[in-house]
Amino acid sequence: MTATAAASQEELQEHFDATIAHDRRIEPRDWMPEAYRKTLVRQIAQHAHSEIIGMQPEGNWLTRAPSLRRKAILLAKVQDEAGHGMYLYSAAETLGADRADLTQMLIDGRQKYSSIFNYPTLTFADVGVIGWLVDGAAIANQVPLCRSSFGPYARAMVRICKEESFHQRQGFELLMHLMAGTPAQREMVQDATNRWWWPSLMMFGPPDADSPNTQQSMAWRIKRHTNDELRQRYVDMSVPQAAALGVTLPDPELRWNTDREHYDFGEIDWADFKRVVSGQGPCNAERIAHRKAAHDEGEWVREAAVAYAAKQAS
Numbered sequence: 001m002t003a004t005a006a007a008s009q010e011e012l013q014e015h016f017d018a019t020i021a022h023d024r025r026i027e028p029r030d031w032m033p034e035a036y037r038k039t040l041v042r043q044i045a046q047h048a049h050s051e052i053i054g055m056q057p058e059g060n061w062l063t064r065a066p067s068l069r070r071k072a073i074l075l076a077k078v079q080d081e082a083g084h085g086m087y088l089y090s091a092a093e094t095l096g097a098d099r100a101d102l103t104q105m106l107i108d109g110r111q112k113y114s115s116i117f118n119y120p121t122l123t124f125a126d127v128g129v130i131g132w133l134v135d136g137a138a139i140a141n142q143v144p145l146c147r148s149s150f151g152p153y154a155r156a157m158v159r160i161c162k163e164e165s166f167h168q169r170q171g172f173e174l175l176m177h178l179m180a181g182t183p184a185q186r187e188m189v190q191d192a193t194n195r196w197w198w199p200s201l202m203m204f205g206p207p208d209a210d211s212p213n214t215q216q217s218m219a220w221r222i223k224r225h226t227n228d229e230l231r232q233r234y235v236d237m238s239v240p241q242a243a244a245l246g247v248t249l250p251d252p253e254l255r256w257n258t259d260r261e262h263y264d265f266g267e268i269d270w271a272d273f274k275r276v277v278s279g280q281g282p283c284n285a286e287r288i289a290h291r292k293a294a295h296d297e298g299e300w301v302r303e304a305a306v307a308y309a310a311k312q313a314s
């Protein structure tokens with residue numbers, strides 16, 4: 001590198017650092033360090049994949065929803081998740097990533113998606129509990145991302161969070177109905193809560209001490225809070241919601257700590273988390289096989305769209 005090139009590189013870095021320090025946004029046209037770009041593509045792609053794979057657990061109940069009203073609500077919710085995936089792939093494309101490559105990396109297991117979507121949905125109460133707990137965790141994690149330093153990601157998150165709030169309310173409303181129903185319906189809600197509570201806590205990622213990316217992502221203001229801070233916030237939020245519903249969260253160690261002014265909670269099974277993230281969860285193989293089949297079956301649509309665009313251009 002020549003002395004002039006090195007000097008201008010330094011100036012670019014200084015300008016980037018100042019933009020972050022002043023809490024202004026980095027936009028796709030701006031210079032950015034390669035590591036910042038890579039981190040964003042990694043996080044945004046994983047997030048997009050999670051939204052797309054996340055359609056499957058609830059999609060499982062679309063044909064068996066107990067009423068037309070519940071079916072219409074669920075259909076709208078699952079479609080919203082597809083929309084979230086699209087906004088996020090678009091945000092990744094502003095960084096130079098290619099959506100087709102990202103999809104291929106998901107299918108090949110070279111990119112991750114959230115651990116939470118590798119668990120089965122055994123009853124219709126799971127639909128309510130996913131809305132309450134999983135969308136609840138998504139909101140707790142994603143509201144601070146609306147202030148993320150990368151403009152397209154932050155702006156996508158604003159709309160996504162509004163829709164996630166609707167999702168959480170629909171889940172809670174469904175659960176309130178079930179809890180006002182028969183003992184068997186209440187039991188279904190309790191059983192679903194027992195199964196989804198701990199995996200929901202894992203959504204926030206490994207403990208801070210074992211999180212290789214948090215420190216740098218916080219310095220770049222991509223992330224605004226650590227994994228443990230957000231997990232604690234979520235626990236504090238969920239306990240009164242469980243009480244309002246009349247369900248018990250499956251953690252005997254859950255109790256208010258007057259000194260910390262937060263709820264204490266039990267040890268998360270991090271070995272299980274690692275197993276699920278590494279592909280050994282109950283539904284990992286099924287989720288990816290389903291995604292691959294949908295991708296293969298959609299090939300003719302993509303070909304037709306390209307042919308149509310070429311015809312219009314000529």
Ligand code: FAQ
Binds near residue numbers: 115130135138206223
């Ligand atoms: N599952 O150093 P950290 C939703 C990975 S969307 C799988 O702490 P980071 C909507 C992590 O990627 C849910 N992998 O990483 C919906 C990293 O691996 P890598 C998705 C996980 O990025 C609702 C390694 O572990 N939300 O729910 C998980 O600083 C209902 C070390 O971790 C987002 O993606 C996990 N749970 O923090 C849809 C939000 N946790 O890449 C349908 C945006 C960690 O180094 C129905 N993402 N890993 O190989 C984030 O906020 C962050 O990326 C974290 C992880 C907090 C997830």
